[in-house]
Amino acid sequence: xxxxxxxxxxxxxxxxxxxxxxxxxxxxxxxxxxxxxxxxxxxxxxxxxxxxxxxxxxxxxxxxxxxxxxxxxxxxxxxxxxxxxxxxxxxxxxxxxxxxxxxxxxxxxxxxxxxxxxxxxxxxxxxxxxxxxxxxxxxxxxxxxxxxxxxxxxxxxxxxxxxxxxxxxxxxxxxxxxxxxxxxxxxxxxxxxxxxxxxxxxxxxxxxxxxxxxxxxxxxxxxxxxxxxxxxxxxxxxxxxxxxxxxxxxxxxxxxxxxxxxxxxxxxxxxxxxxxxxxxxxxxxxxxxxxxxxxxxxxxxxxxxxxxxxxxxxxxxxxxxxxxxxxxxxxxxxxxxxxxxxxxxxxxxxxxxxxxxxxxxxxxxxxxxxxxxxxxxxxxxxxxxxxxxxxxxxxxxxxxxxxxxx
Amino acid sequence: xxxxxxxxxxxxxxxxxxxxxxxxxxxxxxxxxxxxxxxxxxxxxxxxxxxxxxxxxxxxxxxxxxxxxxxxxxxxxxxxxxxxxxxxxxxxxxxxxxxxxxxxxxxxxxxxxxxxxxxxxxxxxxxxxxxxxxxxxxxxxxxxxxxxxxxxxxxxxxxxxxxxxxxxxxxxxxxxxxxxxxxxxxxxxxxxxxxxxxxxxxxxxxxxxxxxxxxxxxxxxxxxxxxxxxxxxxxxxxxxxxxxxxxxxxxxxxxxxxxxxxxxxxxxxxxxxxxxxxxxxxxxxxxxxxxxxxxxxxxxxxxxxxxxxxxxxxxxxxxxxxxxxxxxxxxxxxxxxxxxxxxxxxxxxxxxxxxxxxxxxxxxxxxxxxxxxxxxxxxxxxxxxxxxxxxxxxxxxxxxxxxxxxxxxxxxxxxxxxxxx
Numbered sequence: 001x002x003x004x005x006x007x008x009x010x011x012x013x014x015x016x017x018x019x020x021x022x023x024x025x026x027x028x029x030x031x032x033x034x035x036x037x038x039x040x041x042x043x044x045x046x047x048x049x050x051x052x053x054x055x056x057x058x059x060x061x062x063x064x065x066x067x068x069x070x071x072x073x074x075x076x077x078x079x080x081x082x083x084x085x086x087x088x089x090x091x092x093x094x095x096x097x098x099x100x101x102x103x104x105x106x107x108x109x110x111x112x113x114x115x116x117x118x119x120x121x122x123x124x125x126x127x128x129x130x131x132x133x134x135x136x137x138x139x140x141x142x143x144x145x146x147x148x149x150x151x152x153x154x155x156x157x158x159x160x161x162x163x164x165x166x167x168x169x170x171x172x173x174x175x176x177x178x179x180x181x182x183x184x185x186x187x188x189x190x191x192x193x194x195x196x197x198x199x200x201x202x203x204x205x206x207x208x209x210x211x212x213x214x215x216x217x218x219x220x221x222x223x224x225x226x227x228x229x230x231x232x233x234x235x236x237x238x239x240x241x242x243x244x245x246x247x248x249x250x251x252x253x254x255x256x257x258x259x260x261x262x263x264x265x266x267x268x269x270x271x272x273x274x275x276x277x278x279x280x281x282x283x284x285x286x287x288x289x290x291x292x293x294x295x296x297x298x299x300x301x302x303x304x305x306x307x308x309x310x311x312x313x314x315x316x317x318x319x320x321x322x323x324x325x326x327x328x329x330x331x332x333x334x335x336x337x338x339x340x341x342x343x344x345x346x347x348x349x350x351x352x353x354x355x356x357x358x359x360x361x362x363x364x365x366x367x368x369x370x371x372x373x374x375x376x377x378x379x380x381x382x383x384x385x386x387x388x389x390x391x392x393x394x395x396x397x398x399x400x401x402x403x404x405x406x
Numbered sequence: 407x408x409x410x411x412x413x414x415x416x417x418x419x420x421x422x423x424x425x426x427x428x429x430x431x432x433x434x435x436x437x438x439x440x441x442x443x444x445x446x447x448x449x450x451x452x453x454x455x456x457x458x459x460x461x462x463x464x465x466x467x468x469x470x471x472x473x474x475x476x477x478x479x480x481x482x483x484x485x486x487x488x489x490x491x492x493x494x495x496x497x498x499x500x501x502x503x504x505x506x507x508x509x510x511x512x513x514x515x516x517x518x519x520x521x522x523x524x525x526x527x528x529x530x531x532x533x534x535x536x537x538x539x540x541x542x543x544x545x546x547x548x549x550x551x552x553x554x555x556x557x558x559x560x561x562x563x564x565x566x567x568x569x570x571x572x573x574x575x576x577x578x579x580x581x582x583x584x585x586x587x588x589x590x591x592x593x594x595x596x597x598x599x600x601x602x603x604x605x606x607x608x609x610x611x612x613x614x615x616x617x618x619x620x621x622x623x624x625x626x627x628x629x630x631x632x633x634x635x636x637x638x639x640x641x642x643x644x645x646x647x648x649x650x651x652x653x654x655x656x657x658x659x660x661x662x663x664x665x666x667x668x669x670x671x672x673x674x675x676x677x678x679x680x681x682x683x684x685x686x687x688x689x690x691x692x693x694x695x696x697x698x699x700x701x702x703x704x705x706x707x708x709x710x711x712x713x714x715x716x717x718x719x720x721x722x723x724x725x726x727x728x729x730x731x732x733x734x735x736x737x738x739x740x741x742x743x744x745x746x747x748x749x750x751x752x753x754x755x756x757x758x759x760x761x762x763x764x765x766x767x768x769x770x771x772x773x774x775x776x777x778x779x780x781x782x783x784x785x786x787x788x789x790x791x792x793x794x795x796x797x798x799x800x801x802x803x804x805x806x807x808x809x810x811x812x813x814x815x816x817x818x819x820x821x822x823x824x825x826x827x
Contacts, residue, residue: 314703
């Protein structure tokens with residue numbers, strides 16, 4: 001089955017008419033010659049890749065996996081997916097460095113770091129230690145690594161009792177919420193409950209996205225299937241699955257099925273079809289006239305950045321429509337493509353500078369906007385934005401939470 | 407079926423026709439949403455608005471030629487939209503560019519007189535409305551031309567271009583300049599990003615000045631910035647002390663990208679939504695009405711209910727029309743009836759690439775209000791319309807713009823919406 005699906009992805013390259021639209025949109029190739037662009041390494045080079053033979057080119061490792069090329073392609077070529085498979089083969093042939101095996105396991109890092117959060121955070125802020133870390137394992141000394149919250153979201157969730165309601169959603173919080181931003185999870189739950197949902201929070205783990213984008217496909221499959229098996233039983237009665245980590249919900253919706261070749265797995269298929277980005281769900285509520293609009297004014301200017309992975313849902317920018325409902329809030333849409341971080345990409349010693357250059361356009365727009373804060377649906381993008389611009393950043397749901405006065 | 411999003415109008419396609427219709431609808435107060443599988447043809451086109459270039463001889467003034475042109479072709483898109491609507495659409499477009507995200511950038515020209523501008527190979531191309539950055543390129547003007555190539559850009563050969571410009575009767579020569587780029591070969595967009603930087607422009611002007619002769623105007627490939635082309639262009643003109651003009655390049659087209667960004671901004675400024683990546687894969691119908699579209703989105707399809715659908719999906723090149731091995735032309739999105747395809751035994755193609763190509767005249771069958779046959783709330787705009795030969799007429803952008811604009815007018819009239827701002 002895996003092979004059949006990969007052949008489908010690969011077969012789409014014959015639709016490439018070399019129009020270069022993907023290359024106009026690629027945020028990486030536009031800032032570094034090390035990545036010659038999605039068309040070159042994708043539909044073009046793919047014709048020369050033969051299983052079990054050395055890769056004909058290695059630059060695909062510099063693709064950040066943002067997925068914009070697939071989104072803009074007018075001919076339906078699965079460029080990003082073809083390149084994800086190619087990157088995995090390159091990694092297999094060259095070997096995956098220890099660093100990429102470590103930074104791709106947020107649940108392991110979270111479990112180790114949370115009990116010793118103060119020490120861990122201080123170490124991650126320590127210049128000398130980060131320099132050592134850069135030399136020894138190759139995580140760039142300046143890269144925006146998050147700070148452990150020192151408590152898990154689950155520890156809150158275990159104590160939290162959601163009021164019983166007719167409509168129920170299953171909350172998929174992701175690792176960022178679990179170990180670094182439990183408050184975002186609490187606010188997401190509060191906003192959902194305020195809008196009449198009973199929120200069930202099953203025990204869950206990592207979706208495997210970081211492993212997948214680093215070419216560790218076997219491990220990624222284990223993680224995402226384990227997650228699908230954890231979520232599916234809770235949704236059997238018709239409840240939707242909703243998440244605030246937009247790249248992780250995209251992993252469940254589409255990427256794992258396409259890139260990891262898991263389209264046939266029944267649990268993952270079931271979960272995929274029922275998974276919602278939280279803003280997507282709330283916009284549909286609003287469309288039905290069921291979203292509460294008892295909002296008080298939030299007198300601020302916010303600049304909104306839609307992360308690449310959010311755009312990969314192919315649902316437009318529902319956060320913008322929701323933020324437009326908040327009285328007093330002035331929302332500016334940023335149209336720069338990418339912040340550069342791409343999950344773990346911008347953490348790497350050899351890629352940090354590229355990631356910062358990729359995001360430069362966005363950072364400039366944020367500075368020019370003079371906004372009080374930045375709204376963005378992905379946690380790693382928010383960390384990168386804060387690192388580069390020092391502008392405070394929030395998930396759009398946090399602004400709704402404030403407007404509702406919860 | 408999944409929960410549904412409701413709109414007054416859903417526009418399918420994000421080229422000039424689709425974005426124009428969506429912006430105009432949103433400006434009239436309609437809840438409008440664009441669904442697009444990917445970026446449209448803007449990035450591949452020259453960025454000029456060609457309304458009517460040949461009939462079959464070269465047209466000097468489209469305004470004079472259009473009445474007879476449409477009278478002879480009652481099925482042509484221009485006959486449907488009406489000659490008077492074309493001018494209104496052009497005016498609307500020029501205003502949106504001026505209000506757009508590129509400060510000071512504007513289009514010049516009208517239906518009264520075509521510009522005659524060189525293409526990348528130096529052929530003369532008649533266009534009604536062109537970016538200010540191209541206007542000085544008219545090959546009918548006497549001022550000698552120095553076409554300047556940039557070594558990393560392999561899509562523009564200055565000497566070839568100049569030799570062909572000279573055939574139009576104006577003195578022209580080509581020079582190639584080295585240009586510091588990140589790669590040995592760089593596309594137009596990569597260079598355009600460099601030209602946003604005033605220091606790069608200054609260094610370039612310095613190097614170029616030594617090569618120029620007294621009285622020459624300067625032709626450059628269209629690489630003078632995406633975000634702020636007006637600044638890049640006027641800066642170079644003053645640094646060089648002479649007219650400078652851009653010549654559109656093969657894709658990626660920087661002037662085309664500027665158009666996309668300006669129209670996208672117009673849609674957004676008026677409150678319209680744009681959903682990229684969402685391919686429309688099906689529809690729900692009630693009698694003669696399409697009530698909803700199904701878009702392929704990650705994880706599952708999403709339903710977009712719509713009172714009106716504007717189909718601006720393009721022609722064969724975009725996959726909106728498909729020719730089967732049975733020689734039947736099919737409309738790919740909604741399976742609408744097609745008109746204009748050659749029948750059995752009739753000639754389908756000709757060996758002359760730019761000549762009469764009967765198959766390419768096929769399009770979605772519509773009535774005089776651009777309404778698709780059998781679907782009373784589906785309007786068609788742009789290259790999906792039948793009866794045109796844009797490659798021979800020099801009419802592609804004019805058709806897209808005028809029919810996109812008109813589709814919005816039809817909805818506006820039927821819905822009793824306010825006149826657009």
